[in-house]
Amino acid sequence: NAGVTQTPKFQVLKTGQSMTLQCAQDMNHNSMYWYRQDPGMGLRLIYYSASEGTTDKGEVPNGYNVSRLNKREFSLRLESAAPSQTSVYFCASSRGPTGNTIYFGEGSWLTVV
Amino acid sequence: EDQVTQSPEALRLQEGESSSLNCSYTVSGLRGLFWYRQDPGKGPEFLFTLYSAGEEKEKERLKATLTKKESFLHITAPKPEDSATYLCAVQADVGGGNKLVFGAGTILRVKS
Numbered sequence: 001n002a003g004v005t006q007t008p009k010f011q012v013l014k015t016g017q018s019m020t021l022q023c024a025q026d027m028n029h030n031s032m033y034w035y036r037q038d039p040g041m042g043l044r045l046i047y048y049s050a051s052e053g054t055t056d057k058g059e060v061p062n063g064y065n066v067s068r069l070n071k072r073e074f075s076l077r078l079e080s081a082a083p084s085q086t087s088v089y090f091c092a093s094s095r096g097p098t099g100n101t102i103y104f105g106e107g108s109w110l111t112v113v
Numbered sequence: 114e115d116q117v118t119q120s121p122e123a124l125r126l127q128e129g130e131s132s133s134l135n136c137s138y139t140v141s142g143l144r145g146l147f148w149y150r151q152d153p154g155k156g157p158e159f160l161f162t163l164y165s166a167g168e169e170k171e172k173e174r175l176k177a178t179l180t181k182k183e184s185f186l187h188i189t190a191p192k193p194e195d196s197a198t199y200l201c202a203v204q205a206d207v208g209g210g211n212k213l214v215f216g217a218g219t220i221l222r223v224k225s
Contacts, residue, residue: 004156042117042215043157043200058212090156098144098204102213104156 002026004105006091012111013081021076021108023091031094032074033058033102034066036087043090049074050097081112115140115205119216126191126223134186134219136201144204146184147213148177151198160186160199191223 033048045058047066094100149157161170163179176187202213
């Protein structure tokens with residue numbers, strides 16, 4: 001009953017370092033998403049993948065890259081971390097690209113110092 | 114621009130004291146309105162989806178309603194375990210894709 005699994009749970013980076021957040025879902029969903037959550041701002045979409053082999057920018061894509069590795073996995077990469085990227089990151093998935101419920105992972109807490 | 118505004122930002126209730134949370138939205142072509150519950154340190158947990166004005170859905174002490182401009186989450190006789198942040202999100206019918214626009218949430222505290 002795993003659903004959406006993210007790793008790592010917690011990470012501290014120095015400014016300029018790079019890292020990749022990993023995400024996998026076991027619900028055979030076609031669409032996957034990366035959101036970030038900041039205090040008082042709600043969840044904001046970074047990138048999404050409507051289906052395997054496609055990726056598109058969301059509301060706040062600058063400073064990030066993504067890879068849809070296969071149907072199950074969708075990774076988020078920070079090439080050169082900045083303090084402004086300190087946030088909680090959530091991976092999510094849905095059965096299809098429109099009109100379907102989105103299910104979230106437990107989150108990854110990232111601090112950039 | 115699609116917008117979602119939730120009020121109040123925070124709400125304190127006594128156990129058993131019923132109340133409502135509000136979600137006002139501005140969107141071009143509503144595809145769906147979603148309610149989520151989020152506990153501290155956890156990801157959002159899906160509660161309801163509403164698709165058209167007049168629709169209502171219930172789950173235990175929670176009831177969600179939808180009009181053309183807003184949604185309410187009614188909490189009847191709440192218990193301390195209902196304490197959480199409640200998030201509202203809308204999916205717009207513009208540009209395709211299942212892109213949800215979230216409100217900032219309402220933090221609910223229920224005291225025994």
